[in-house]
Amino acid sequence: MFRSRVVTLGVAALVLTACGGNGAAAPQKKTELTLYNDKGAWTKYFDEMGALSKQSIGLGMKPTGYTDSAQYQAFIKASFRTNVKPDLFTWQTGGMLEEIVKQKQVADTTAIWQEAIKAGDLSQDLAPYYTIGGKQYCVPMNVAYWGMFFNKKVFDKYGLKPPATWDELITVAETLKKNGVKAFYHTSVLFSFVWFEQLMAGMDPDLYDRLSTGKAKYTDPGVVQVMEKWKTLIDAGYFVNPGDKTDPGDVLKNGKAAMVSFGTWFNTSMSQRNLKPGTDYDFFVIPNVNPALPKTSMIFESGPLCSLTKAADPDAGLKYLKWWTTSQAQEKWATSRGDVSANPKVEIADKALGAVTKDAGGGKYRLVNRYFEATPPPILTAALDGFSKFVTEPGTYKEVLETIQKAADEYWSTHQ
Numbered sequence: 001m002f003r004s005r006v007v008t009l010g011v012a013a014l015v016l017t018a019c020g021g022n023g024a025a026a027p028q029k030k031t032e033l034t035l036y037n038d039k040g041a042w043t044k045y046f047d048e049m050g051a052l053s054k055q056s057i058g059l060g061m062k063p064t065g066y067t068d069s070a071q072y073q074a075f076i077k078a079s080f081r082t083n084v085k086p087d088l089f090t091w092q093t094g095g096m097l098e099e100i101v102k103q104k105q106v107a108d109t110t111a112i113w114q115e116a117i118k119a120g121d122l123s124q125d126l127a128p129y130y131t132i133g134g135k136q137y138c139v140p141m142n143v144a145y146w147g148m149f150f151n152k153k154v155f156d157k158y159g160l161k162p163p164a165t166w167d168e169l170i171t172v173a174e175t176l177k178k179n180g181v182k183a184f185y186h187t188s189v190l191f192s193f194v195w196f197e198q199l200m201a202g203m204d205p206d207l208y209d210r211l212s213t214g215k216a217k218y219t220d221p222g223v224v225q226v227m228e229k230w231k232t233l234i235d236a237g238y239f240v241n242p243g244d245k246t247d248p249g250d251v252l253k254n255g256k257a258a259m260v261s262f263g264t265w266f267n268t269s270m271s272q273r274n275l276k277p278g279t280d281y282d283f284f285v286i287p288n289v290n291p292a293l294p295k296t297s298m299i300f301e302s303g304p305l306c307s308l309t310k311a312a313d314p315d316a317g318l319k320y321l322k323w324w325t326t327s328q329a330q331e332k333w334a335t336s337r338g339d340v341s342a343n344p345k346v347e348i349a350d351k352a353l354g355a356v357t358k359d360a361g362g363g364k365y366r367l368v369n370r371y372f373e374a375t376p377p378p379i380l381t382a383a384l385d386g387f388s389k390f391v392t393e394p395g396t397y398k399e400v401l402e403t404i405q406k407a408a409d410e411y412w413s414t415h416q
Contacts, residue, residue: 030312041067094129192387197370267283
């Protein structure tokens with residue numbers, strides 16, 4: 001999906017070059033840190049941050065970007081056992097962060113959080129996503145609110161406006177269909193979960209929360225109804241071919257689909273294509289399927305930037321993480337990518353994203369943790385496989401849910 005500087009060195013090769021694997025690295029005082037990440041397309045923006053940090057705190061930063069999520073995760077986990085360790089690295093919250101914290105690999109950032117909250121550089125509302133066993137780990141690399149990006153020129157051509165209700169959204173999709181335009185993008189690869197989480201959050205967010213904690217089953221009637229609603233949309237012909245490998249940024253730009261549901265970070269894909277917000281594309285909050293819900297549900301995510309306890313220079317890593325939360329750093333980080341920021345002090349230039357950020361921070365929406373982070377990794381693996389099958393074979397939804405539930409039963413039997 002992303003294009004940039006890509007690491008292709010296999011994990012096995014890294015282990016072979018790791019000086020035996022168990023030896024302690026000699027203490028170092030670094031002036032430039034390595035930042036391993038799974039955001040290969042963002043190398044340019046990380047480079048800019050490295051130049052600013054060098055100027056501001058005397059610590060440069062060089063990014064190494066992966067574009068394959070599985071390969072990246074394997075490298076980071078292998079680094080715990082070797083001397084090839086990142087100074088900084090990106091990760092996910094939820095079960096994936098808890099897993100590596102319990103292995104005592106991740107540096108404690110409680111003091112950084114306390115200072116940043118006191119200074120107004122981080123919101124207390126974010127802290128729970130980074131709290132494990134009463135302590136904080138990592139800092140927010142980014143935050144994102146999920147909604148619908150749409151091709152404004154396609155909407156204007158057919159006299160369409162951002163919908164305020166679910167019924168209006170379906171009317172938009174029907175109008176596009178009658179004019180030979182696919183309404184929505186979806187995929188059978190990593191982001192196969194997007195429409196599941198959106199429909200469930202918009203139909204029964206309480207059930208969504210219970211599902212993520214093992215207090216509900218994937219075979220429960222409410223979850224089955226979500227899949228049936230999803231199947232109805234697919235059967236109606238609103239979606240592009242889920243096997244289409246076209247980058248979603250190009251899908252939206254060329255009008256192959258009029259709408260793409262992603263986090264606010266997708267705005268970077270638009271700016272990289274020289275598209276102008278408000279002119280070429282825009283963004284709206286996706287209405288609830290169930291209009292009786294007291295608040296509109298909004299999918300939310302926050303990606304961590306972490307440091308290892310056994311990094312070559314742990315103090316330098318923590319110094320960098322502390323700087324990352326500041327207004328100076330976050331102003332640059334958000335502005336360069338055209339995205340929102342975890343720092344409440346940062347003004348967002350894009351009007352639509354700025355409004356969403358303000359409203360979300362002000363409690364207008366019910367924030368729902370993104371499925372990728374909310375779901376324990378073993379269940380997530382089964383779910384991603386299942387949803388990938390479903391979007392190509394919608395009639396298999398009951399079989400898919402039963403398969404995911406088997407993984408859930410196995411996991412929760414030892415984790416309740």
